Amino acid sequence: MATSKIKCPKCKTTFPLEPRRASLPTSLYHYTSFEVLTNLLKSDRETDGAYNLHFWFSNPLQTNDKREVHFFNEKLFETKKGKELEKQIDDIKNKVGNPFTLSFVHQKKSCSNEIPMWKMYGNNFKGVRLKFNFKKLQNLFQNKNGYDLILCEYLNKNQMDVITRNIRNFKDRELEDIYKKAVSYKMNEWSYENEWRIVFWTNEITKVEYRTNDGRLYMPIKIPLDCLDLIEIGPKADQDAIDGSLKLIKEKIGDVTENHFDILKSKLQIGYV
Template identity: 35%
Template sequence: MSNTPNRLYHYTSFGAFVHIFDYQQENFTKNNWINVRLGNPMNMNDKNEITFFEKSFFTGSNISNEIKEFYTEMKEKSPHPYIFSLIHHIGNKWYPKDEIPMWFMYGDNGKGVRIAFDFKMVEEFCEKNHYLLKRCQYVNQNEMQDIARGHRNIVKKLDKNHWNTKLEDIYIGSLCYKTKDWEYEQEYRIVAFGNHNEKYDAYSEEEQYLHIPLPLKAVKEITVGPLADELLVKRCIELIRNELFAILPDLKPFDIKKTKLQIR
């Protein structure tokens, strides 16, 4: 049986939801798109992002300094990666043990919302627009060392003229290796790349963000968090939905519901 999900979920605050579904943006009326914000992977909550693989790839190995320097220079010259996180659960069923940490880590301490996207629509949109949709791999330290060793052996056998292509593939792969501690999230990532010289909406030089569109028709459901003011938040979402689909009457409106999770 395939573990490919039917839906992908993004937990966020209600304030962020309002920005994502800002129907006054030109993209809404012109392309039927919403606007999502991708973050710098070096500022994610997991301090081992990217470095988890790179430490295994370089530390304690007999890989040459020339390859290390080539990899570092390649990263510096390459467009910077940005990530939009989406969660799924094998079997497409949700249980309280899966929801609780998501609401409190990403859903504004239970006061936010969860956006459900159609997996196939997101996948097709990413392919068409040259974004990557990648599933995270959760491995322990020994498994990571085995993976890194396999990549090292391949690179060391390559002619220098072929290093760039292989090391770029390795770098992209490193964006989606995570420790077993995070396995409960079952995360997919949309990965897009931005030019270092471009100016992005940023709180600081280190915390840069990149905005990309996603198709509004891929949004299938909005779930209100367990500690949100249900009447207020749900009513606001309904108003936004009504405005959206008054502008775009040919699209099917998404559903709005309250999570079944009961928390005081």
């Protein structure tokens, strides 16, 4: 994804905003439920004998932040000024494709965002947290074959207004950069998530496998099991769930130790929530 500086010829503002300067993480985490974990694990192997986790990309227009990406639609496409750019934007979409995303979070030890993440995405502390090797994900998905691995940028409304205010002054190449960058923008109140995303760009949805659920569109993605370092069991998960998870994994992919990841219970202490 392009991150070069672009200056508005009218207001001289730099676009896109400079990315956050953060050291690269060693691990990324994905929270989910035991039910979803069951669907991620399948017994099929690649020709080289390797196993995959079967995730699904989602449409960034259908995330938990209702203003995410919608802000740009409203500012760019649903105003009189925006409609003047309709053909240019359509040409960019045809060239670049539409984005589909899979989310992860970056967490440090004793990180303050662990509790809300378990509550919102880890089935209210009863699910699992999957720990992935960042370097392996980076090697697979950063600027590779229509994929990208990006760090989200957290902005306030005024910053987003600045980005869109003089959008008509940009050249096609600069508009393309802004269009691609928009998938990484989120509102400030979500900054505690420290989100990273695998993004898949495509305009050939009908040529690949996909599914719908409640009007939402999902596209498949395989992540090699070798990228997984740890399955962490939620702090409020009961023993039956833990035992069932271990049994499922062994049935589908054999002995845990042969697959280079561990299964541990979270050390987070949670009372009544």
